[in-house]
Amino acid sequence: MTTTQGLGELTAAERFRSRPLTRLQRIQRLLHKHPEISPLVVLVIASFAFQLASDRFLTASNMSLILQQVSIIGALAVGQTLVILTAGIDLSVGALMIFVSMVMGSLAGNVGLPGALALLVGFAIGMLAGLINGVLVAVVRLPPFITTLGTLSVFTALALLMSHGTSIQGDDLGSVLTFTSVPVAIGPFQLTVGVILMIAMYLALGYCLNWTSWGRHVYAVGSDEDASRLAGVRTRRVLLSVYVAAGLLVALSAWVLIGRNNAATTSAAVDANLDSITAVVIGGTSLFGGRGRLTGTFIGALTVGVFRNGLSLARVDVLYQTLAIGILIIAAVALDQWIRRTGAQR
Amino acid sequence: MSATTTATTTATPVLSARGLVKTYGPVVAIDGIDVDLYPGEVLAVIGDNGAGKSTLIKCLTGAEIPDVGTIEVDGERQDFRTPQDAREAGIETVYQTLSLAPHLDIAANLFLGRELRRPGPLGGVLRMLDRTAMRRQAEEKVSALGIRTIQDISQIVETLSGGQRQAVAIARAVAFGSRIIVLDEPTAALGVRETAQVLEVVEGLRERGMSVVLISHNMPNVFQVADRILIQRLGRVAGVVTPKTHTAAEAVAIMTGAASLGEE
Numbered sequence: 198m199t200t201t202q203g204l205g206e207l208t209a210a211e212r213f214r215s216r217p218l219t220r221l222q223r224i225q226r227l228l229h230k231h232p233e234i235s236p237l238v239v240l241v242i243a244s245f246a247f248q249l250a251s252d253r254f255l256t257a258s259n260m261s262l263i264l265q266q267v268s269i270i271g272a273l274a275v276g277q278t279l280v281i282l283t284a285g286i287d288l289s290v291g292a293l294m295i296f297v298s299m300v301m302g303s304l305a306g307n308v309g310l311p312g313a314l315a316l317l318v319g320f321a322i323g324m325l326a327g328l329i330n331g332v333l334v335a336v337v338r339l340p341p342f343i344t345t346l347g348t349l350s351v352f353t354a355l356a357l358l359m360s361h362g363t364s365i366q367g368d369d370l371g372s373v374l375t376f377t378s379v380p381v382a383i384g385p386f387q388l389t390v391g392v393i394l395m396i397a398m399y400l401a402l403g404y405c406l407n408w409t410s411w412g413r414h415v416y417a418v419g420s421d422e423d424a425s426r427l428a429g430v431r432t433r434r435v436l437l438s439v440y441v442a443a444g445l446l447v448a449l450s451a452w453v454l455i456g457r458n459n460a461a462t463t464s465a466a467v468d469a470n471l472d473s474i475t476a477v478v479i480g481g482t483s484l485f486g487g488r489g490r491l492t493g494t495f496i497g498a499l500t501v502g503v504f505r506n507g508l509s510l511a512r513v514d515v516l517y518q519t520l521a522i523g524i525l526i527i528a529a530v531a532l533d534q535w536i537r538r539t540g541a542q543r
Numbered sequence: 544m545s546a547t548t549t550a551t552t553t554a555t556p557v558l559s560a561r562g563l564v565k566t567y568g569p570v571v572a573i574d575g576i577d578v579d580l581y582p583g584e585v586l587a588v589i590g591d592n593g594a595g596k597s598t599l600i601k602c603l604t605g606a607e608i609p610d611v612g613t614i615e616v617d618g619e620r621q622d623f624r625t626p627q628d629a630r631e632a633g634i635e636t637v638y639q640t641l642s643l644a645p646h647l648d649i650a651a652n653l654f655l656g657r658e659l660r661r662p663g664p665l666g667g668v669l670r671m672l673d674r675t676a677m678r679r680q681a682e683e684k685v686s687a688l689g690i691r692t693i694q695d696i697s698q699i700v701e702t703l704s705g706g707q708r709q710a711v712a713i714a715r716a717v718a719f720g721s722r723i724i725v726l727d728e729p730t731a732a733l734g735v736r737e738t739a740q741v742l743e744v745v746e747g748l749r750e751r752g753m754s755v756v757l758i759s760h761n762m763p764n765v766f767q768v769a770d771r772i773l774i775q776r777l778g779r780v781a782g783v784v785t786p787k788t789h790t791a792a793e794a795v796a797i798m799t800g801a802a803s804l805g806e807e
Contacts, residue, residue: 230699409670410658417644417655427606427642428715429627429656487646 228536232481233493235532239479239525240500247507254510257385264392265457267502269294271495272395272453273469274476275402276446278494281477282406283419283439284486285334285341289326290447291470292352295463297323297451299356302461305374306365312373320448326352327444328437335436349470356463367459377456391453398449402442403491415439419486475522476501479529483537500525555618557582557754558603558634558723563612565598572598574778575612580723585745585755587765590775590798596758597727599775603756604636604725605629616723627656635716636725641708645701649693650674650681652700653715684718685710688744706737713744717753724748725756730764742768762791774798 218226228235247254273290280287297319304315326348333344367375377391406412414435417425426432458465480497482489501522508518558580565572573595580586590596601607603614605623614621616632623629626636643652659673659680660666666673681696693703693710700708709729716724726745730738738761745768748755759765765772766786774781774797781797782804796802 404669408672410660410672411670413647413651413655413658413672417647417651420644420646421642424640424642425644425655427626427636427638427640428644428652429630431627487644 225536225538228481228532231490232483232488232533232536233490233496234481236480236493236496236500236529240496240503243500243503243507247503247511250507250511254507258387259506259510261387263499263502263506264386265389266506267498268389268391268395269450269454269457269466269469270472270476270501271498272391272398272450273447273473274480274494274498275395275398275491276443276450277473278477278480278482278489278491279402279406279415279439279446280341280443281419281474281482281484282415282486282489283436284422284484285436285439286345286474286484287330287341287440287443288345288470289330289348289352290443290450290473291466291468292349292356293323293326293444293447294451294454294469295465296326296352296356296359297448298454298461298465299360299463301374301451301455302365302370303359305371306369306461312371316373316452319451320445323444323446323448323451324441325444327441327447330444331437331440334440335433360461360463362463364460364462364464367455370455370461374452374455374461375459377453378459379456389456391456394449394453398446399491399495402446406491411435411438416487419488421487472501475526478533479525481529481533483533484530485537488537497529554581556580556615557617558756559615559618560603561613561615563599563602563609563614565595565602565607565609571778573602573609576775576778576780578603578773578780580754580756582722582754583749583752584770585749585757585768587757587759587769587772588775589759589762589765589772589794590781593777594775594798595778596775600636600725600727600756600758603629604634606636630721633721634723634725635719635721637709637712637716637727637729639727639731641712643700643708643712646699648697648699649685649703649711650678650696652711653677653681653684653718655715657719681718685714688714688717688747704737705732706734706740709733709737709741710744713741717748722752723754723756725758727758728760729757730759730761738764762795766791766794774804776800 244255253259273294277287277290300322301315301319304310304318305312330344330348333339334341377389377394379390381388381390381393406415414425414430417430418432418435422432454466455461476498477494478484478497479500480489480493480495482493504521504525505518508521556579560576560578563573563576576599588596588599598607602609605626605628608624614623616634621632644655647655654677659677661671661673665671678696685693685696693707700711703711713726713729729741733741742764745755745757757765757769769786772784772786772794774784774794776798784794793802797804
């Protein structure tokens with residue numbers, strides 16, 4: 198970094214600050230600019246390792262299977278990324294997804310509403326729930342952690358109260374709600390509509406985050422809320438819109454969930470909530486807000502899927518899979534802390 | 544103001560506040576303050592800690608709503624409720640905290656809250672940002688201000704030094720054609736050389752006919768660039784002096800209550 202030229206000698210501190218970067222610092226800076234690189238490296242290395250352990254790993258059919266397996270978590274992690282970018286966290290996404298899937302399922306299966314209408318009501322419920330979270334966070338100014346811890350219990354209870362613990366099977370749901378289970382063949386890959394929907398969610402939100410002023414404002418609010426407000430960003434409106442959008446994304450995930458299980462049930466995807474946070478964190482998005490990419494989250498979700506799938510192909514106990522994921526999370530957050538220090542240093 | 548006489552010395556103030564009062568519960572922050580800011584002048588506001596400088600500035604820039612009092616811009620009554628209101632009326636503020644988003648780059652920060660969109664359906668329907676135009680304009684605006692400390696417009700603000708951040712904040716305030724700039728302690732965190740650069744920028748603003756309100760603790764700085772100096776004491780105006788009529792020592796005496804401004 199060259200400082201002010203033409204104003205005489207550099208001071209000792211300025212000479213120190215303009216010393217050449219070491220290789221490690223250069224890596225640190227690169228990762229600071231592109232937080233999705235580190236999970237990508239982990240994903241590539243892990244894929245090679247699992248291919249060595251089992252030659253069935255890198256086949257088209259297994260990769261299709263991984264994509265189908267991660268579709269729920271991957272979809273849920275889209276909304277989670279959005280919330281975490283604003284320096285928040287949403288503990289209620291998993292519970293809300295199950296609640297919305299039960300609303301859709303009950304309306305179509307028990308009440309007999311047309312599938313499309315049940316789907317739209319589900320989306321509306323998702324957005325309404327997001328609005329409640331958003332009002333509590335942005336207007337009442339409760340910490341997101343506490344807010345969503347509360348709504349987590351509320352949504353779980355509502356889902357159980359509504360369904361009395363029973364499931365609605367795919368045959369009763371109709372073709373619209375189970376549309377996400379329809380297979381789609383792309384070359385040698387056997388995907389489902391649910392997988393395509395998940396990828397579409399990434400592309401759509403990715404566009405909004407990177408190419409619209411709303412996306413800029415999301416990053417700005419996560420970076421420094423007070424500064425953004427003084428700079429003329431309507432921070433309260435941004436936060437509200439983030440939680441409503443996250444609610445809609447969760448409702449879309451509920452649709453993916455119904456297709457994947459071919460049923461609406463309260464016993465599905467109970468770990469989904471924490472897994473979505475795992476995907477975001479492994480993907481290099483900072484829990485402190487303002488930094489991270491949706492590409493990273495997609496890679497993070499894939500990494501979780503690859504670890505689970507690869508370890509089970511290599512016949513490793515399920516408990517060791519969970520252990521490996523845990524170590525990945527800690528490594529990812531430690532890396533994030535290290536990267537964040539570049540900003541403070543210079 | 545109605546007294547629009549022809550003489551330049553008694554020109555209409557661009558910004559005029561009358562009888563501003565702001566209390567926080569039992570604490571009286573400012574207690575009936577009148578301020579006039581004329582076109583093309585640098586008005587410094589000085590005062591001890593707790594004299595109400597920050598509160599006055601917040602009221603003038605929409606960050607706080609005064610309990611009592613009126614604010615006029617170009618003779619037009621304004622009721623600022625948010626910083627955006629003040630901004631729309633032509634008052635730009637550089638806060639002491641700078642209000643930059645540390646994770647965004649310089650260009651993104653310059654255009655924060657007023658991003659440019661692509662022309663045609665890409666911008667209209669898809670609301671697509673025009674990144675290249677923003678980057679180009681940011682470069683033009685920064686170099687037009689003669690800020691030499693910023694070289695790479697795509698640098699993340701987090702990686703900039705204090706002086707560079709100050710330069711970005713000032714560039715943002717003046718880049719969008721407003722006529723009144725409020726600078727809150729712009730040199731407090733800076734070294735001698737960086738301070739000199741900021742003062743140079745302030746003098747440049749005056750040459751372009753802008754009006755500047757400068758809040759500072761630093762008497763040499765104030766006496767170097769200010770045309771008039773408003774001295775605040777215990778929430779009231781203790782006096783308005785000029786660098787020609789008073790010395791820094793006299794100003795400090797008025798500020799601390801050791802002397803009072805008898806004449807005028």
